[in-house]
Amino acid sequence: MHELINRRSGRLTRRGLLALGGFAAGGAAWLSVSAGPTTAAAASKESQKLARYQPGPNGKLRCDNCLQWRPPSSCVLVEGDISPSGWCLLYAPKR
Numbered sequence: 227m228h229e230l231i232n233r234r235s236g237r238l239t240r241r242g243l244l245a246l247g248g249f250a251a252g253g254a255a256w257l258s259v260s261a262g263p264t265t266a267a268a269a270s271k272e273s274q275k276l277a278r279y280q281p282g283p284n285g286k287l288r289c290d291n292c293l294q295w296r297p298p299s300s301c302v303l304v305e306g307d308i309s310p311s312g313w314c315l316l317y318a319p320k321r
């Protein structure tokens with residue numbers, strides 16, 4: 227088995243550093259998952275630019291008749307202030 231700590235110097239070996247880095251990355255991933263769906267959803271919202279959000283409607287398609295819209299001015303998928311009369315590429319009609 228490879229050593230994580232050099233027996234002579236007591237310092238971390240390169241393999242030890244890699245193992246610690248992997249542990250840290252795994253811990254960060256676990257923390258982001260365990261933070262809860264609200265935080266995870268907020269962190270994964272799309273930017274208005276990428277969603278091609280516009281403050282005006284696309285014909286009859288508007289945020290306030292989209293499944294993702296949350297009154298008074300929010301969206302589950304797109305970050306920032308969202309106008310009820312706006313629209314973006316992620317539009318999904320309410321049933």
Ligand code: SF4
Pocket residue numbers: 277279288289290292293294295296300301302303304308312313314315316317318
């Ligand atoms: S159209 Fe829907 S998905 Fe797009 S910004 Fe408006 S509420 Fe969000």
